[in-house]
Amino acid sequence: MKSLFARLASFCIGLSLVAAAPVVAAELAPDALVKRVTEEVLTIVRADRELQNGNTRKAIELVDTKVLPHFDFMRMTRLAVGRDWKKATPEQQKQLADEFRKLLVHTYANSVTAYRDQKIVYKPFKAADSDSDVIVRTEVVQPGSKPIELDYALEKGADGWKVFDVIVGGISLVTNYRETFRQEVSASGVDGLIKMLVDKNRKLEADTGKPAAKK
């Protein structure tokens, strides 16, 4: 009974935050922003059996509307491509960013559906007011194993703080692609890399359509 009440309460808090979101977002401190978005998403996942059962399409929708507005995909893609970024024309850069975005959304959506009953702990946040790049650290706590560090790198932009990297257990989800991308560019150029990403996304898209993907 108590837990039902607690859930209801957090749901209401979640709702009120959603309603207030557009107004506050720009002024939120980075740690508050991470916390708000995380809680918002988790509240939705906890209440939705379809998401818990691995409905990727639904998870993608959730990530698209709640999480992505806070991400800076141009910067993420630039970081993932690394040195070869300058070899790409502005048109190619845009294509790369679009495709990389699709790939990351899929990854993020899968993590959302993998969520069970883990608790998220927000670590103390340290940053000077003048910092334009900061890290917000959280921890995923689960019974029977060591907590997993889940950190977000954010950058101050014109319209508030934007996430440009997600770091899980020290693994940067963005720079982890660098070696794969670098090899592809050196083998078949920037267009080769774009094609590789397009093919990957096409395959993911096709797999998502199958009912078998629902576990």
Added chain:
Amino acid sequence: MKKQTRRGGRWYAPLLLAVSLAGISAPAAADNPKDPFEGFNRVMFQVNEGIDEVVKPVAKGYDEAAPLPVKAAVGNFFGNLYDAWTALNNLLQGKPGAAGSDAGRVLINTVLGIGGAFDVASEMGLAKHSEDFGQTLAVWGVDDGPFFFWPIIGPRTTRDTFGFAVDSWTDMVWGLDAVPLRNSLGGIRFIDVRASMLPADKVVDEAAIDKYSYIRDAYLQHRQSQIRDGATQLPSYEDDDE
């Protein structure tokens, strides 16, 4: 070395030879200085993927059949055995404070946590650490060395391969004299570890464009973070910002 072969080295030894020969002759796009034996490693990776075809369903069965408290207790039990080794490694790395905290964890969890089934110490505020001999060697200044992908064991740098040999040598489960108990515990632990990675499977499968290099680079990044004890550090973005 006796303990090493016990781990099941014998049955795959001929296989090892066969694939290593295949690996050496395979054309490799080896221009990554961290991974000079990429061709060989990729073959090993495929061998592991094959082994996992058998292991994964078992882990899945365990994951679905065992209730959460049981799984937590199993994880805690092996974690508690391992905490003693973490304590020693923290001491060897010149972190007596952390070592003391880890030793306290073992004591508390063994006594109050009923032989380690419950992680009472974490609830009391003694955070769990995870240290191994590879990390200790790193703290002592030993470099990664070339990267390897081993069957069953998985990804390891050269340094961490030696570290892993020492970890296994001191391992309490593999040191048991009662063979059936030792094998059962070893087996359960293996499946428990595999089961704990199940949620990540789909994420990695779908995120990776080249699964081998995705896992390799994730492993290397993760190790660097472990060696730094997870200290906050932006990953190196040096190639770009200007």
